[in-house]
Amino acid sequence: MDKPSHLSVILDLSPTQWALCAQSANPTGITLQTFLSQLLAFLNAHIACKDENTLAVFGAFPGQSGMLYSSTGEITSARTESTDANTYRPFRTLDSTLMTLIAERLESYDSTTEEAPIGLVGCLTKALCYINRAITTSSSSVTEIEGAVASVDPRILVLSVSPDQSSTYIPIMNSIFSAQKLKVTIDVCKIFGAENVFLQQAAHLTGGAYVQVERTDALLQYMMMSFLPPPAIRQLISVPTQDRVDFRAACFCHKRIVEIGFVCSVCLSIFCQPVPVCSTCRTKFPIKTLQRLRDARPLAAAAPPTKPLAPKNGTATPARPG
Ligand SMILES: [Zn+2]
Ligand SMILES: [Zn+2]
Known part of the structure; x- marks a missing residue:
């Protein structure tokens, strides 16, 4: 782990899907609360791995997307922080900022109206823009940019619970091409629900891992073992890959x-x-x-339908011959 690593995490925060996930019995579901506490442990582990490691967290909410945390300090919680001698400060800033913003956003949703599709594409493009800016501000020429990409080792981790939205096929494919160009690895952790065709392709085409969580009680273990090591280290350890990719x-x-x-x-x-x-x-x-x-x-x-459907009332016009 010589090089610092950048991690952008995209959280799928669809209230409906999380409610379904919490109620699920087979496979056993997980509540949003438990998920967030395990996620914080994982994010803290990423910052703790190396002092120069950077982190950005994006939230995909129904119909919108937004940044929830960035280690460069663009987003800070409005709540004044009390100092605690027993907590490492970066951990505390991350935990309180993330939890406050997620709670604020989720409270604003009305559970009686139908939920809009989550803003996954918005998050993907925001994460790519953030990484692009981080790379280009530190370097000006093409060779320098290539050097910066190599030294930052950027990757995106998508934590998904929602099903595919086929209307997002084109923007997701465009994001994948941009990620390939920026040499960004996209990892996908599917916590709940059926396999996600487009995210499978995203992981496959950018050299990332697609992990379908089978036991949610071991979620933290899945994240630590598969997604904590940066792509450069993955040549040495065996990260689960897909044996079958749905290319539809x-x-x-x-x-x-x-x-x-x-x-x-x-x-x-x-x-x-x-x-x-x-x-x-x-x-x-x-x-x-x-x-x-x-x-x-x-x-x-x-094959076209062989026979026109018989009208129910029996008084319809007779079918044309031929
Ligand atoms: Zn069509
Ligand atoms: Zn054409």
Whole structure:
């Protein structure tokens, strides 16, 4: 551990998903309170590993995202801190700032209205911007930037409880490409719920680890063993990797996750069915190609309903012949 390491943590703080997680019996769930106390132990461990280590925490709330803590001191809790001789000061600042801001944000949500999708993409882009700024302010030329990336060893850890939102496919893919360019590793820890297709791809494409927590009572152990070592150390220790990655994409037209898609040969947009004009780049495709693609589709997807549905009231217009 010669080099300092930067860690950006993205917390999925959807009240509905956390309530479901707390009630879950199989697998055993975990309450938000227990999760946060284990998280603080993990974050403190990261700061304690090395004096120069930096940390930023982002919260994905329903319909919005925001920074909750940064070790460079942009966010501070409004509460005046009492000094405690028995606590290491950076730990105390982190714990109180994070807990106060999370409590404030969560209190403002109305549980009676339907919850908006969480701002995961907002958090990802904010974390990438933060890392980019940290790298570029300390260096000006291209070679210096490459040196800075190597010395900071930046990574993002996503702690997720919410399911995929297929409408976020494009922005998440764009974030993955930016992360690859900045040499940022994205790790994913799935605490509750089904596997997350897009986050699996994010971890796979940036060389990170995707860990599906099977026993929530051992959450801290999962985090300490898999996510505390920076990427450079991971060549020496064995971090769980995925044996199977779900590479499905979402179509650009309906934002549905598709098994078979049709890709525009000009701009690489994905569609769930052959289209005469690409809605992204306006390229027109010849009728012959469309016909060939339609014929090549598997039967189950391509076959039109064989019979029009019989009307229930029996007085509808007779079906046209042919
Ligand atoms: Zn579609
Ligand atoms: Zn196109």
